[in-house]
Amino acid sequence: MTEGTSPLGRPLLDNLTLSRKEGFRQLAEAPRRIQPDKLTVKELAALSKPARAVYDRQRRDWHANLGPIRTPQLIALQEDLWDIVDSNLQDGDKAKGAVAVDAFPGLGKTTAVLHFAQKFHLREISEGGEFTQAGQERWPVCRVGLTSNIGMKDFNRAILEFFAHPARFRGTSAEFLQRALDCILDCETRILIVDDLHFLKWSDRNGREVSNHFKHIANEFPVTLIFVGVELASRGLYSETDQCGDVTLAQTARRTTPLSMEPFLVNEDRHRKEWRKLLLWLEKRIVLAEKFPGMLANELSDYFYARTTGHIGSLMTLVNRGCQRAVRTGTERLDVEILNSVKIDAASEKAREQLEASLRARRWTSKTSEAHTVATGKGAGG
Numbered sequence: 001m002t003e004g005t006s007p008l009g010r011p012l013l014d015n016l017t018l019s020r021k022e023g024f025r026q027l028a029e030a031p032r033r034i035q036p037d038k039l040t041v042k043e044l045a046a047l048s049k050p051a052r053a054v055y056d057r058q059r060r061d062w063h064a065n066l067g068p069i070r071t072p073q074l075i076a077l078q079e080d081l082w083d084i085v086d087s088n089l090q091d092g093d094k095a096k097g098a099v100a101v102d103a104f105p106g107l108g109k110t111t112a113v114l115h116f117a118q119k120f121h122l123r124e125i126s127e128g129g130e131f132t133q134a135g136q137e138r139w140p141v142c143r144v145g146l147t148s149n150i151g152m153k154d155f156n157r158a159i160l161e162f163f164a165h166p167a168r169f170r171g172t173s174a175e176f177l178q179r180a181l182d183c184i185l186d187c188e189t190r191i192l193i194v195d196d197l198h199f200l201k202w203s204d205r206n207g208r209e210v211s212n213h214f215k216h217i218a219n220e221f222p223v224t225l226i227f228v229g230v231e232l233a234s235r236g237l238y239s240e241t242d243q244c245g246d247v248t249l250a251q252t253a254r255r256t257t258p259l260s261m262e263p264f265l266v267n268e269d270r271h272r273k274e275w276r277k278l279l280l281w282l283e284k285r286i287v288l289a290e291k292f293p294g295m296l297a298n299e300l301s302d303y304f305y306a307r308t309t310g311h312i313g314s315l316m317t318l319v320n321r322g323c324q325r326a327v328r329t330g331t332e333r334l335d336v337e338i339l340n341s342v343k344i345d346a347a348s349e350k351a352r353e354q355l356e357a358s359l360r361a362r363r364w365t366s367k368t369s370e371a372h373t374v375a376t377g378k379g380a381g382g
Helices: 021-029 041-046 049-064 072-087 109-128 152-163 173-186 205-220 247-254 269-285 301-308 312-329 336-340 346-360 369-378
Strands: 098-102 141-145 191-195 224-229 256-259
Touching: 021 109, 021 141, 021 152, 049 312, 072 098, 072 109, 072 224, 072 256, 098 109, 109 141, 109 191, 109 224, 141 152, 152 173, 152 205, 173 205, 205 224, 269 301, 269 312, 301 312, 301 336, 301 346, 312 336
Parallel strands: 098 224, 098 256, 141 191, 191 224
Antiparallel strands: none
C-alpha cells in the first residue's frame, strides 16, 4: 500500500476533502471503483479466511459508495447547470448569473452538484491543461461550506483555505477578499460552490453583509456562483427586501436562477417506470451471493417506497446499510426481515406508517402495470 492510498488502491479522502483543492482533485480524478465479482454461496464458503476478509472489505467499500445515479432529476439539474455555466462566458464588464439549487434534504442535490463540478473540473483540465499559461495550477472549481453566523471575513478566509493560501491566517476582511480574487484569477477558477446556504441568516447583520458580498463576487469575480441549500426561498434568498425593508437583496434575487430536485413519484405509470429503473440499477450493482433477478424491483419495490417516500438519499442509505448487514450476518440477500432491522432517517420513518397503511389498503403501488401483473401472478407482494 503506497502512502495516501487505501488497501483498495484508492486515494484516502480526509473529512475535509471538499474544503481543500487537493482533496477536491482527488475526488474528481480518483479512478472508478471496480465492482467486486458476485460469488455463489458455494464459492463464498470455499474462500480462505484471509481471502474472505479481503472480499468482504471490497464489498463494504463498494456498497458504501454506490452512485451517483443518473436519475431523471440529476440529468435535468445538470443540463440546466451546463447551460448556465457555459453561458457565463461573458466579457468582464458583465455580471454573471448565479444558481440556487434549493431542495429538501435527501433528494441528492449536493451529490448532483458535486458530480457536475467533478465533470466540469475534468473538462477544463482536459481542454486547458493542469497549468495556466502563466504557469499557475489550474483549479476550475472552488467549494465553500457555510456555518452558522458566518461573516464576510470568515467567508473570504474559507476561499483562501480551499486554495491553501499562505496568508489565510492573518489579515483584514478586505485583504482576504483581494487574496481570494487573486487566487481565483491566477488559478482560472470558473465555479464557486457555496454549500449549506440555509445556515445564512439573511435578516441579521452578517447575513446582509454576506449577501452584499455575493453581489460583489458576481460583479468582480469571473465565476458562476452555485448556491446549495434547503428552503432558500422562505429564508429570503429571492426576496426583493429583507425584514427591515432593505433592498440590498434585490440584486441577488434578480440574478439568481432557482433550480430544484423532486422526490420519485408513483402516481402514474411513467413515474413508476422511473422508480423501477432506479431499483434495477441498484439491483445490478448489489454484490450479494443470494441476490436474484427482481429482488429489489419486484419483491421490494413497494417496501422501499414506503420506507423512503421516494427520497433517493434515504433509499441509498437503506440499501447500503441493508447490504452491510446482509454481508456481516451471512444472509447474503435483501428482504423485508433484514431491512426491517436497519434504521434510517427520522423523516422517512415518520412517514412510513401512513404509507404502509395505505399500501395495505391497496390505495397505491410503486410497480408498473406490467411488473404488478407479473408479481401478482407469482403471488409475490411488495
